[in-house]
Amino acid sequence: MRAYALSAALSFTVFVGLVVAMNFGIDAYGIYRPQNLEMARAVSNYVARLRASDAGLLFVAPERSVKIELARQTAADCFVIGSSRAMQIDELTAPQIFSRCKRSANLAVSGGAFEDFVLMAGVLAERRGSSTIYVDASPWMLRRNADTRWTDHRTLYDRARFIFGLPMQGSRAPMVDAKLLNLFNADYALYNIRSVLALRRNALNAPLPGSVVPNDARQAADEDAITLSNGRHVYPRKSAPIAAVAAGAVGDERYKLEQPAIDPVVAAEFETVVRGLIQRGSRVVLLLAPYAPNAMSCTIAKLCETLARVETCVRELATRVRVDVIGSYDPRASRLTRDDFMDGLHLTTQGLHKLHVIEGNPWAAGQGNADASGHAGLTPRSCTS
Amino acid sequence: MLFNSYAFLLGFLPLALLGFAWLSGRYERATILFLVLASLAFYSWSSPWQHVALLVLSIAFNFAVGLALLSTKTAILRSMLLALGVTADLALLGYFKYSGFLLAEVAQFDFAQGLLLPLGISFYTFTQLAYLIDTYRGEARGRDFATYALFVTWFPHLIAGPILHHREMIPQFATVFRERVQWRLVLIGLAIVSVGLAKKVLLADQVAPFADAVFDRARLLPLTFAEAWTGALAYAMQIYFDFSGYIDMAIGLSLMFGVRIPLNFNSPYKAASIIDFWRRWNMTLSRFLRDYLYIPLGGNRRGVVRRGINLMVTMLLGGLWHGAGWTFVIWGGLHGVYLIVNHTWRATGINLPRAVCVALTFGATVVAWVFFRASDFSSALAMLRPMIFGHGLALPSSLASLLGPLDVIGLRFDGAFANALFPNVTPALATIGVMVAMVWFLPNTYEIFQQVRPAIAPAGDDRFVKEPAIAIKWQPGWRWGIAVGLLLGVSFTKLGGESPFLYFRF
Numbered sequence: 001m002r003a004y005a006l007s008a009a010l011s012f013t014v015f016v017g018l019v020v021a022m023n024f025g026i027d028a029y030g031i032y033r034p035q036n037l038e039m040a041r042a043v044s045n046y047v048a049r050l051r052a053s054d055a056g057l058l059f060v061a062p063e064r065s066v067k068i069e070l071a072r073q074t075a076a077d078c079f080v081i082g083s084s085r086a087m088q089i090d091e092l093t094a095p096q097i098f099s100r101c102k103r104s105a106n107l108a109v110s111g112g113a114f115e116d117f118v119l120m121a122g123v124l125a126e127r128r129g130s131s132t133i134y135v136d137a138s139p140w141m142l143r144r145n146a147d148t149r150w151t152d153h154r155t156l157y158d159r160a161r162f163i164f165g166l167p168m169q170g171s172r173a174p175m176v177d178a179k180l181l182n183l184f185n186a187d188y189a190l191y192n193i194r195s196v197l198a199l200r201r202n203a204l205n206a207p208l209p210g211s212v213v214p215n216d217a218r219q220a221a222d223e224d225a226i227t228l229s230n231g232r233h234v235y236p237r238k239s240a241p242i243a244a245v246a247a248g249a250v251g252d253e254r255y256k257l258e259q260p261a262i263d264p265v266v267a268a269e270f271e272t273v274v275r276g277l278i279q280r281g282s283r284v285v286l287l288l289a290p291y292a293p294n295a296m297s298c299t300i301a302k303l304c305e306t307l308a309r310v311e312t313c314v315r316e317l318a319t320r321v322r323v324d325v326i327g328s329y330d331p332r333a334s335r336l337t338r339d340d341f342m343d344g345l346h347l348t349t350q351g352l353h354k355l356h357v358i359e360g361n362p363w364a365a366g367q368g369n370a371d372a373s374g375h376a377g378l379t380p381r382s383c384t385s
Numbered sequence: 386m387l388f389n390s391y392a393f394l395l396g397f398l399p400l401a402l403l404g405f406a407w408l409s410g411r412y413e414r415a416t417i418l419f420l421v422l423a424s425l426a427f428y429s430w431s432s433p434w435q436h437v438a439l440l441v442l443s444i445a446f447n448f449a450v451g452l453a454l455l456s457t458k459t460a461i462l463r464s465m466l467l468a469l470g471v472t473a474d475l476a477l478l479g480y481f482k483y484s485g486f487l488l489a490e491v492a493q494f495d496f497a498q499g500l501l502l503p504l505g506i507s508f509y510t511f512t513q514l515a516y517l518i519d520t521y522r523g524e525a526r527g528r529d530f531a532t533y534a535l536f537v538t539w540f541p542h543l544i545a546g547p548i549l550h551h552r553e554m555i556p557q558f559a560t561v562f563r564e565r566v567q568w569r570l571v572l573i574g575l576a577i578v579s580v581g582l583a584k585k586v587l588l589a590d591q592v593a594p595f596a597d598a599v600f601d602r603a604r605l606l607p608l609t610f611a612e613a614w615t616g617a618l619a620y621a622m623q624i625y626f627d628f629s630g631y632i633d634m635a636i637g638l639s640l641m642f643g644v645r646i647p648l649n650f651n652s653p654y655k656a657a658s659i660i661d662f663w664r665r666w667n668m669t670l671s672r673f674l675r676d677y678l679y680i681p682l683g684g685n686r687r688g689v690v691r692r693g694i695n696l697m698v699t700m701l702l703g704g705l706w707h708g709a710g711w712t713f714v715i716w717g718g719l720h721g722v723y724l725i726v727n728h729t730w731r732a733t734g735i736n737l738p739r740a741v742c743v744a745l746t747f748g749a750t751v752v753a754w755v756f757f758r759a760s761d762f763s764s765a766l767a768m769l770r771p772m773i774f775g776h777g778l779a780l781p782s783s784l785a786s787l788l789g790p791l792d793v794i795g796l797r798f799d800g801a802f803a804n805a806l807f808p809n810v811t812p813a814l815a816t817i818g819v820m821v822a823m824v825w826f827l828p829n830t831y832e833i834f835q836q837v838r839p840a841i842a843p844a845g846d847d848r849f850v851k852e853p854a855i856a857i858k859w860q861p862g863w864r865w866g867i868a869v870g871l872l873l874g875v876s877f878t879k880l881g882g883e884s885p886f887l888y889f890r891f
Contacts, residue, residue, distance in 0.1 A: 005572055007866030008873075015874030144598075145807065181391055186878035260803075264605045 019189045023182065026192035032183075040195075043069050051229050059225035059233065064116070064153060067107045070231050071123045076105035081120045082136020083112035085289040085345055087233035089134070094352040097285070097326055101132060106231035111147035111256070113140055114266055115157055119150060121273050122160020130281040135274070137286050139310040139329065140256035142270060143263040147256070155188070164276040166269050235342065255345060261306045262313055271317050284323045286314060288358075290331040290351075292341040308363035315361050327355045333362040386430035388578075388634045389585050389880055397427060398638070401540075402571065405642055410565030417531045417562060420642070424538035428504065436503040439477075440538070446473060447513040448533050451520045455528065463521060470517040478510045486709030505544040507706060509537050511673055516551045518677060525551050532558045539644070541635040547649035547669035553841050554646070561643045569861075573837050574641035576859065579873040580830050581633025586879045588820060589627035595619035595813045598806040600758055603767040609779040611801040613771040615813065620758045621751045622820040625654060628667070633830045636840045648831055648840040654750070654824040657742035658731075659723040662750060668843065674703050692728065697721040707757070712765055716756040723749055743825070779803055826855055834859045 024032055028040055043062065047069040050057050060066060071079070078101035080089050086108040091098035098104055107120055117135065124133060140146035150157060161167070182188055226234040277284050288311055295303060307329040318325045327334055331341075340351030347355075386393050401423045408416040429437045450470035457463050481502050516533075519525040527533050536554045537543075599608065599616025608616075629650045639646045653666035663671045679699040685692040697718065704717015737745075752769070759765035770776065779797045807813040831840060836858065859865055 001569055001572065001861045003863040004861040004866040004869075007863040008572070008576075008870035009866075011867040011870030012874045012877075013870075015871055016877060019874075019878045181880075184391075184878050184880070186875065189878070260606055263602065265601065 016184060019186055020183045022189045022192050023185060026196060028188075028192045028195040044073075047073055050227060050231075053229050056226045056228040056234065059227045062152075063227075064109050064149060066227070067109055067231060068120070068123055068153065068156065070105055071107050071120065071127070074103075074105040074230070076103045076131075076230065077101055077129070078104040078132045078134070079124060080104065080106045080108050080134045080136065080287075081112070081117060081124075082108040082134075082141075082287065083116075083138045084108065084110045084233070085138050085347075086112075086134070086136035086287060088235070088347070088349060089287075089352055090228075090230055090232040093232070093349045094355055096353070097134070097355060097357075100283075104230055106233065108136055108231075108233075109149075111149060112136070112138070113146035113150065113256075114142065114144060114270065115150035116147070117141060117270070118160045118164070118166070118273055119153055119157045121277055122156060122163045124282070125160070125163050125277060125280050130283070132283040132285065133277055134285045134287050134326070137270075137288055137310075137314045138256075139261055139307055142267045142310060142313060143261060144266055152191070152194070155191070160273075164273050166272060235346075257303060257306050261310050267313055267317070271321065274317070274321050274323065278321065278323070284321070286318050286323055286325045287355075288314065288325060288327040288329055289345070289347060289355075290327055290334055290336055291329050292344045293331050293336070293338050295344055296330065296332070311363055312361055324357045325359075326357050328358050328362045330362045333358050386427050388631065388638070389582060391880060392430070393427075394877070394880075397423075397430075401427075402566075402641065406566040409562050409643070413562045414531065417535050417558065420540075421531060421534045421538055424535070424540040424543060427540040428538065428543055432504050433501070436501070439503055440505075440509065443474070443477065443509065443513065444534050444537050446470075447517060447537075448527075448530055450517060451525070451527060451533075454517070454520045455526060467517060467521040471514060474510050474514050474517070478506060481506055483705075483709045508546050508548055509543065511548050511670075511706075512537055512550075515548075515673060515677060519551065525555075527551060527555050529559075539639070539646075541638040541644075542646055545631055545635075546667070547632060547635065547647050548673050549646060549669070550672075554644075557644055564643065567643055570643055571641045572861075573834065573839065573859075574637040574639070575873070576865070576869045577637030577640065577830060577834060577839055578634050579637075579869050579876065580833070581630045581635075581637060582876040583872050584626040584630030584633060586876050588823075589623050589625075589630060590879075592619050592626070592816055592820060593623045595807060595817065596623050596758065600760070600764065600768065602806065603759065604764045606806075607776055608768065608771045609776060609801055609803055610771050610774060611779070612803075612806060613768050615802075615817065616806075617751050617755050617768065617772060618817050618821070619813075621654075621747075621754050622817055622824070624754065624757075625824060626820065629829070636830070640839050645839065645841050648842045650829065651831065652824065652829045654747055654821075655743060656746050657739050658746055659720065659727045659749065660731075662746055663720075663724070670703070670706070672843070674699050678702060689728075693725045696724045696728075700724065711762055712756045712759055715762070715765070716753050719753045719756065723753070828855065828857050833857050 043065045046057065046060065047066060050066075050070070051073065078091075078098060080086050087106060087110070089097075089108075090104045090106055091101055107124075109116055121133070121135075124131065225236050228234060274284050274286075291307065295307075311329050315325055331337075334354050334356065336347070336351055336354055340348055340354065342348055386397060388394075401420075404419050404423065405416065408419055425437060425441070428440060447470060450466055454463055454466050454470075457466060516525055516527070516536075520527075527536075532555055535558050536549060536551060539549065539554070542549055596616055596619035599612055600620065602608070603613075603616075632649045636646055636648070647669050649668050651665040651668065653662050656662035656665050679695055682695040682698060683691055684695060700717040700721030701714055702717070704713045704715070704720070707713045707716070752772070755768045755772070756762075756765045759768060777797050779799055779801050781801055782799060802810045831842070
């Protein structure tokens with residue numbers, strides 16, 4: 001029995017001790033010591049170099065970590081959050097919608113979905129001062145887990161849910177008063193391990209290719225994407241042509257349009273977060289980045305129906321919370337042509353120049369261009385459908 | 386206070402053990418009083434003072450009625466005393482648990498809005514009802530208030546059972562504290578606590594989001610066949626590991642103090658019939674319902690029809706005991722129907738292979754859990770409809786080219802998990818699959834620790850030591866020490882946000 005007791009005590013102590021040591025020693029989120037982690041420091045350094053750069057830096061894989069850090073460091077007063085469909089937007093590419101901004105920061109991330117929105121809104125809510133937040137409401141924004149990359153930042157997500165008063169979903173207590181107990185948190189230890197492994201793999205310190213010259217980064221490299229100093233993304237020059245995009249892949253208009261597109265619970269939580277931002281003094285503008293005209297042929301099953309439903313839901317929400325809506329999924333509402341798109345759902349910088357506030361729902365029968373485009377008669381439905 | 390909380394594991398438990406270790410074997414009365422106070426402190430941690438007062442008053446009242454029953458010889462007076470005690474207990478339970486439900490149903494009157502259900506009221510009421518009835522029958526003779534108070538408040542069982550029986554507990558309390566603390570039992574108890582904690586935080590809490598994701602949206606989204614079954618199976622696993630984890634912890638904690646409480650769980654999903662299921666699931670509740678409801682109603686002694694009626698009444702009330710809502714009543718009623726069918730089938734003498742019986746029983750149980758978990762009747766139906774192909778059978782779009790022509794028989798190819806309710810489908814299915822395999826093929830905690838008899842098994846103990854498919858026996862060696870230490874360590878580091886046991890709400 002003595003051997004049993006000793007081995008039990010020893011194995012328990014060693015395991016818990018390892019978890020505590022990892023959480024305190026690595027501390028990827030800087031809970032116990034600010035920026036004591038190599039990864040956090042590397043991301044922080046990257047963002048500091050990025051902000052100071054003329055030509056931007058090479059786009060790096062931990063883009064969510066970079067954008068979160070940028071949100072913390074930047075002195076901007078206008079922010080864009082959302083998906084790749086909004087990653088190119090700033091006051092230079094879409095000056096017409098940034099008239100009230102002194103300086104913008106683009107915090108949109110690849111595949112940015114509902115959880116990324118909540119997470120980033122939480123980070124912004126903790127900044128001081130008022131700001132304008134442009135929220136890219138892509139059609140997959142109103143359902144859960146449309147993209148799973150947010151799970152690397154589960155703690156921040158939990159924290160954001162706490163900030164906005166949403167029901168807690170995580171298994172951990174993200175609040176400050178749980179700092180001590182968080183030392184025993186196995187989930188945090190796993191995250192710390194993943195952070196260290198990612199640090200070894202990533203290219204946070206890689207130099208820009210020689211082909212990119214300072215002040216000319218907006219032309220981008222041939223094959224490398226660039227992140228500019230304000231977080232705006234520049235796609236590589238050699239982007240794939242539309243025809244080469246596989247069905248449902250990034251660039252194809254079916255990307256992330258699984259059915260049903262609206263989870264009513266998520267829609268309600270989305271509205272709660274928007275209201276929470278407004279209550280904290282922010283001005284919120286919803287952004288409906290258009291789809292390419294070829295999508296409007298509505299030959300793909302449920303595509304137009306989905307776009308109509310989500311846009312209707314978003315517009316109803318915007319009316320309730322009294323915020324502007326820029327753009328429409330329907331490109332004709334902004335008089336966009338195929339030349340304004342890189343692919344099925346990403347605008348070129350030329351296309352971004354044409355975005356403006358659109359009142360009324362272009363998808364409602366009898367309104368706008370939609371009525372004359374072959375998909376008239378779609379009945380708008382609320383977020384509960 | 387939750388067993389699966391740092392406050393309990395790092396605060397309450399070590400303090401209670403230290404106090405117990407110092408007092409037991411030296412000051413028997415003081416040990417009992419200390420444990421009563423510790424149990425009340427445990428209860429008061431998450432209850433308002435009014436509920437603590439209610440518990441104390443309930444104990445005092447029932448003990449007084451019990452004393453009066455013991456000292457009264459007149460039959461009519463004894464009957465009146467019993468009626469008074471039972472009526473008061475049921476009135477208390479009814480007021481807190483059922484008044485809102487009844488008034489809302491009968492008079493559409495929202496009377497109980499904001500009325501908090503005292504924790505464990507169903508358990509301590511039933512415990513004391515049994516005591517009163519047995520005292521009336523001359524089968525209980527408790528005259529020591531402290532021992533009685535400890536019997537009712539004993540913290541390992543107080544909030545979510547098992548339902549203790551005075552015959553098993555009061556004699557133990559009267560003798561066990563004469564001995565010094567047995568560190569061997571403390572270590573074994575801790576090992577059982579580790580297993581229970583692991584069941585809760587590593588299994589039940591991990592599968593819970595899959596169940597929640599489906600049940601919370603059953604009425605809002607057109608669930609597919611695969612999603613509905615995944616949600617129902619996830620809940621079946623959640624409630625199994627949640628409840629059995631809690632019971633393991635209760636047994637282990639009690640054993641640390643040298644007290645054995647009754648076994649409450651014996652691999653119910655291995656049951657080969659619904660009759661067998663109810664001998665394995667929440668065994669102390671089944672025993673209570675059998676001894677104090679089913680048998681007094683006549684049991685099976687008055688013919689087949691009357692037995693069916695008695696079964697239905699018992700199961701309907703058993704369902705209602707779990708909660709004031711129609712879904713619980715339907716759950717109980719469904720099990721009543723299952724039991725009647727089971728008895729009828731048994732009378733035919735036809736035997737099916739055991740694996741088929743286990744699978745059928747499990748399937749029937751999973752279907753019934755849908756009502757147990759659903760927030761309301763329409764949500765339950767919204768879950769059940771896709772489970773029986775009500776929305777056709779949705780398959781992955783990748784199969785469209787292969788099985789496309791079969792769309793005429795209702796096959797769809799827009800995705801088996803089209804609602805994207807889970808971040809990743811494969812891990813969800815793998816998690817549930819592993820859990821199903823665990824409940825079917827691994828031994829239960831009692832079987833693992835059977836050599837130390839950690840709990841009181843019902844008469845015919847041999848029934849509980851059948852060799853499982855994979856035999857695992859606890860041994861007090863270093864290998865088991867490392868395994869238990871790691872299990873406790875992993876579970877300990879997975880504690881976090883508050884995650885109450887499901888049976889706390891009953």
